[in-house]
Amino acid sequence: MDTGAESLIPFTGIGASVRRKEDLRFLSGRGHYTDDISRPGQTHVWFLRSPHAHARIVSVDTAAAARMPGVVAIFTGADTAADKIGGVPCGWLIHNKDGTPMREPPHPVLAHGKARFVGDAVAMVIAETRQQARDAAEAVAVEYEVLPGLASMAQALAPDAPAIHEEAPGNICYDWHIGDEAATDAAFARAKHVVTLELVNNRLIPNAMEPRSAIGDYDPTTGDHTLYTTSQNPHVIRLLMGAFVLNIPEHKLRVVAPDVGGGFGSKIFHYIEEAAVTWAAAKIARPVKWTADRTESFMTDAHGRDHVSVAKLALDEHGTFLGLRVSTQANMGAYLSTFSTSVPTYLYATLLAGVYTTPAIYAEVKAVFTNTVPVDAYRGAGRPEATFLLERLVDVVARDTGLDRLEIRRRNFIKPDQFPYQTPVALQYDSGDYFSTLEMGLKAADWAGFEARRAAAAAQGKLRGIGISTYLEACGIAPSAVVGALGARAGLYEVGTIRVHPTGSVTVLTGTHSHGQGHETTLAQLVCEQLGVPFDKVEIVHGDTAKIPFGMGTYGSRSLAVGGSAMVKAMDKIIAKAKRIAAHLMEASVEDIEFEKGVFRVAGTDKTKAFAEISLTAYVPHNYPIEELEPGLEETAFYDPKNFTYPGGCHIAEVEIEPETGHVRMVNFTAVDDVGRVINPMIVEGQVQGGVAQGIGQALLETCVYDGDGQLLSGSMMDYTLPRADDLAPVSVATHTTLCTHNPLGVKGCGEVGAIGSPPAVINAVVDALRDYDVRHVDMPATPAKIWSIIHGNARRVAAE
Amino acid sequence: MPQVTLTVNGKQHSVEVEGRTLLVELLREKLRLTGTHVGCDTSQCGACVVHVDGNSVKSCTTLAVAVDGASVTTIEGLAAADGTLHPMQEAFREYHALQCGFCTPGMVMSAVDLVQKHPEGLSEQEIREGLEGNLCRCTGYHNIVKAIDAAQEVMHGRSTSIAAAAE
Numbered sequence: 022m023d024t025g026a027e028s029l030i031p032f033t034g035i036g037a038s039v040r041r042k043e044d045l046r047f048l049s050g051r052g053h054y055t056d057d058i059s060r061p062g063q064t065h066v067w068f069l070r071s072p073h074a075h076a077r078i079v080s081v082d083t084a085a086a087a088r089m090p091g092v093v094a095i096f097t098g099a100d101t102a103a104d105k106i107g108g109v110p111c112g113w114l115i116h117n118k119d120g121t122p123m124r125e126p127p128h129p130v131l132a133h134g135k136a137r138f139v140g141d142a143v144a145m146v147i148a149e150t151r152q153q154a155r156d157a158a159e160a161v162a163v164e165y166e167v168l169p170g171l172a173s174m175a176q177a178l179a180p181d182a183p184a185i186h187e188e189a190p191g192n193i194c195y196d197w198h199i200g201d202e203a204a205t206d207a208a209f210a211r212a213k214h215v216v217t218l219e220l221v222n223n224r225l226i227p228n229a230m231e232p233r234s235a236i237g238d239y240d241p242t243t244g245d246h247t248l249y250t251t252s253q254n255p256h257v258i259r260l261l262m263g264a265f266v267l268n269i270p271e272h273k274l275r276v277v278a279p280d281v282g283g284g285f286g287s288k289i290f291h292y293i294e295e296a297a298v299t300w301a302a303a304k305i306a307r308p309v310k311w312t313a314d315r316t317e318s319f320m321t322d323a324h325g326r327d328h329v330s331v332a333k334l335a336l337d338e339h340g341t342f343l344g345l346r347v348s349t350q351a352n353m354g355a356y357l358s359t360f361s362t363s364v365p366t367y368l369y370a371t372l373l374a375g376v377y378t379t380p381a382i383y384a385e386v387k388a389v390f391t392n393t394v395p396v397d398a399y400r401g402a403g404r405p406e407a408t409f410l411l412e413r414l415v416d417v418v419a420r421d422t423g424l425d426r427l428e429i430r431r432r433n434f435i436k437p438d439q440f441p442y443q444t445p446v447a448l449q450y451d452s453g454d455y456f457s458t459l460e461m462g463l464k465a466a467d468w469a470g471f472e473a474r475r476a477a478a479a480a481q482g483k484l485r486g487i488g489i490s491t492y493l494e495a496c497g498i499a500p501s502a503v504v505g506a507l508g509a510r511a512g513l514y515e516v517g518t519i520r521v522h523p524t525g526s527v528t529v530l531t532g533t534h535s536h537g538q539g540h541e542t543t544l545a546q547l548v549c550e551q552l553g554v555p556f557d558k559v560e561i562v563h564g565d566t567a568k569i570p571f572g573m574g575t576y577g578s579r580s581l582a583v584g585g586s587a588m589v590k591a592m593d594k595i596i597a598k599a600k601r602i603a604a605h606l607m608e609a610s611v612e613d614i615e616f617e618k619g620v621f622r623v624a625g626t627d628k629t630k631a632f633a634e635i636s637l638t639a640y641v642p643h644n645y646p647i648e649e650l651e652p653g654l655e656e657t658a659f660y661d662p663k664n665f666t667y668p669g670g671c672h673i674a675e676v677e678i679e680p681e682t683g684h685v686r687m688v689n690f691t692a693v694d695d696v697g698r699v700i701n702p703m704i705v706e707g708q709v710q711g712g713v714a715q716g717i718g719q720a721l722l723e724t725c726v727y728d729g730d731g732q733l734l735s736g737s738m739m740d741y742t743l744p745r746a747d748d749l750a751p752v753s754v755a756t757h758t759t760l761c762t763h764n765p766l767g768v769k770g771c772g773e774v775g776a777i778g779s780p781p782a783v784i785n786a787v788v789d790a791l792r793d794y795d796v797r798h799v800d801m802p803a804t805p806a807k808i809w810s811i812i813h814g815n816a817r818r819v820a821a822e
Numbered sequence: 823m824p825q826v827t828l829t830v831n832g833k834q835h836s837v838e839v840e841g842r843t844l845l846v847e848l849l850r851e852k853l854r855l856t857g858t859h860v861g862c863d864t865s866q867c868g869a870c871v872v873h874v875d876g877n878s879v880k881s882c883t884t885l886a887v888a889v890d891g892a893s894v895t896t897i898e899g900l901a902a903a904d905g906t907l908h909p910m911q912e913a914f915r916e917y918h919a920l921q922c923g924f925c926t927p928g929m930v931m932s933a934v935d936l937v938q939k940h941p942e943g944l945s946e947q948e949i950r951e952g953l954e955g956n957l958c959r960c961t962g963y964h965n966i967v968k969a970i971d972a973a974q975e976v977m978h979g980r981s982t983s984i985a986a987a988a989e
């Protein structure tokens with residue numbers, strides 16, 4: 022079987038930059054996104070949304086609207102309440118310092134009694150066309166009693182602030198902590214230096230390019246409900262919506278998430294519109310379709326970040342970190358979105374050791390309700406906040422103590438021989454090599470040559486700076502029993518089915534979901550590698566609860582680490598069974614059967630059977646060990662992760678500031694990441710580049726702005742600055758691999774590293790560029806106005822002296 | 823209701839529309855050409871770009887009645903009749919210039935027009951500036967810029983294939 026022809030077939034296994042299977046359809050306009058779906062007889066919904074951040078709903082009069090052309094039905098909060106529709110649930114229970122549970126006020130599908138943010142849905146108007154629904158919505162008369170809008174955490178925490186939810190006095194969701202406070206106090210007591218930094222992690226609006234969309238469909242003859250939705254995790258939506266909101270059992274509810282145009286976390290959560298269209302479709306016995314316009318995306322997609330923190334680092338006289346103390350306020354918005362409560366706790370404070378050996382850490386986090394859009398996971402979810410805090414703090418320590426910023430990092434790095442490394446904030450890192458990624462990064466970015474570039478820029482009147490971030494993050498969340506003990510209300514395993522067809526082609530059913538990551542390619546490469554099946558004979562199916570046994574979807578860079586591992590387990594079962602069939606056919610003992618590159622061989626002989634011969638036998642079992650073995654060749658595996666995975670690395674940003682305008686130009690960006698084993702280098706590079714672009718966006722361009730009353734000012738693409746091609750520089754990406762020790766592929770995850778590592782590198786570079794202006798810290802985004810006033814304000818001060 | 827007659831991807835259509843119907847609605851809803859996308863409501867993202875009489879336009883801000891008699895090319899009509907990809911499509915695939923694919927149709931249509939209008943060739947910076955009407959949230963543009971650079975070599979006959987342009 023080992024013929025010369027084989028070498029002509031391009032290698033498509035692990036490590037090959039295989040071009041993507043999915044591209045042909047996307048490039049020819051044959052993508053299949055939710056808004057592309059049209060169900061026969063479908064109606065269209067327009068949600069009437071509160072224009073006030075905080076208001077009592079006195080009355081809703083739909084009579085005039087109901088008479089408008091094309092109107093089919095209008096529903097309000099009174100209708101959902103009458104049908105006993107539940108609120109959309111929160112998936113993670115956090116406990117307060119004193120052990121009591123967090124405050125968990127309901128999030129009704131349609132606002133009832135009160136509206137709590139601009140965009141809260143007050144009524145749904147269903148009509149024959151979208152325009153008719155929109156026109157009729159304007160005729161719905163809502164009387165509001167406007168209450169004070171609490172747009173910021175400072176406003177919400179003021180002693181006289183009204184309660185947004187009766188259930189949450191003082192607008193506190195929880196007051197949580199982690200770490201050893203006494204040990205941390207002791208570390209501070211013996212410290213030589215204590216460095217304090219206050220910083221804000223700016224609020225972001227995710228803006229996946231595809232607006233959210235949902236279609237509810239109901240078959241009155243069978244009682245089956247179907248929801249088509251722009252989701253990263255259809256099974257989770259089925260579970261949450263079916264069990265907690267609409268009381269539909271899983272076997273009567275199908276959730277389909279077809280091609281999804283980007284998510285970045287914002288499409289993980291169960292949104293009220295999904296429940297509303299599913300419920301309404303059954304009520305009117307016609308399909309109901311909703312697609313957000315971008316304005317709705319801005320005011321209803323869960324936002325990200327929004328932390329205010331104080332960090333203190335205690336050091337000895339050599340610059341060794343002794344203790345870290347962090348106090349953070351995290352904005353939850355008006356309601357608890359699905360994973361909101363876990364983001365500033367277990368995905369943030371547990372990361373505060375970073376890549377350093379700080380022996381004592383204590384962090385407290387207060388989660389606060391405000392009259393703003395719910396805040397939840399956005400690319401990185403908690404880890405970018407921890408990384409920005411730490412990597413900025415380390416640079417400030419260097420500045421305040423006069424130590425070199427590289428030296429202080431090296432001095433405190435966890436050393437390669439310290440793994441597995443137990444941090445003081447619950448995590449145990451399995452592998453990593455921060456020295457190597459640092460050295461590679463310095464070389465790739467020509468750190469040594471920087472001063473010459475700075476001088477050349479200065480000669481042109483420009484301020485050039487370079488900044489570094491040596492980060493770590495946690496992906497592939499996490500053993501179900503562990504997260505369960507910490508309050509998660511779901512298991513976090515993944516599911517893979519390998520269906521080998523009679524002629525040897527393979528269909529993979531995966532519970533993960535691809536919305537840009539390229540699973541149809543990468544996951545197929547795993548099959549090529551392990552089963553030796555040609556790439557074009559493998560198809561990956563995802564995104565439909567009617568096809569896939571189960572799954573938890575895609576977020577937290579988990580698809581390969583958890584979903585890929587489930588596939589490996591299922592393929593192990595396939596090989597084990599196939600070997601028994603091969604042994605029978607070749608009259609050998611099963612222990613003597615070897616399997617390699619799609620060929621079964623009796624060890625030490627030239628007796629072989631091809632994979633397709635075995636699969637055919639499995640389905641045409643004429644000569645078959647039928648007494649001991651069932652026919653067929655299909656296996657399913659559930660894989661529960663043994664730990665988080667810990668990607669990390671070194672990001673270096675180089676910027677140039679124009680003093681006259683304050684404009685910060687990205688000159689260069691270098692990323693050297695350890696993402697574990699790389700399956701498809703081309704896709705890994707693309708993921709890192711995209712993540713870095715979002716990180717640079719956060720650092721230089723993007724921020725969500727509310728006015729004091731809770732009106733969203735950055736509510737369109739004209740007001741919220743998404744990075745465009747000429748805002749960014751080429752991003753050089755390299756990898757340095759240490760394998761994950763506890764999953765079968767050795768993979769760690771690459772989807773978020775770019776967005777996690779890059780923001781502090783950029784801000785460190787900006788602060789470095791401003792070194793002559795006595796700047797200690799700049800909050801994100803470093804806009805021209807901010808930088809201009811620093812340069813000119815500080816220059817004046819220097820002149821006055 | 824007004825009647826609009828137009829050629830889309832070489833095929834003639836006569837469609838009844840409302841005065842306020844947008845070209846993108848005509849394409850997506852009446853002709854079921856769903857390759858053209860809508861990403862925003864302020865004419866900022868470029869997901870909706872198509873060619874009208876050879877020029878790229880944002881179909882989300884073009885009234886259907888305004889293209890009466892025009893010839894429209896959408897992403898579905900870019901490849902050759904036998905399915906051979908346009909060099910720009912091929913370059914996007916070769917350089918991994920797309921991830922979720924949502925911005926891609928508009929990005930490709932804009933890029934084709936940009937390159938066609940600049941036979942003299944575009945520098946990297948000019949390509950970046952030329953893309954100012956198109957947003958991509960996934961790729962960071964790095965690979966889109968590389969793909970367009972390779973495609974212009976083929977489109978202007980300076981290279982015979984995308985793979986060769988990569989050298």
Ligand code: FES
Nearest residue numbers: 861867868870882
């Ligand atoms: S849809 Fe965004 S510019 Fe047309």
Ligand code: FES
Nearest residue numbers: 921925958959960
């Ligand atoms: S590929 Fe997803 S927005 Fe461009």
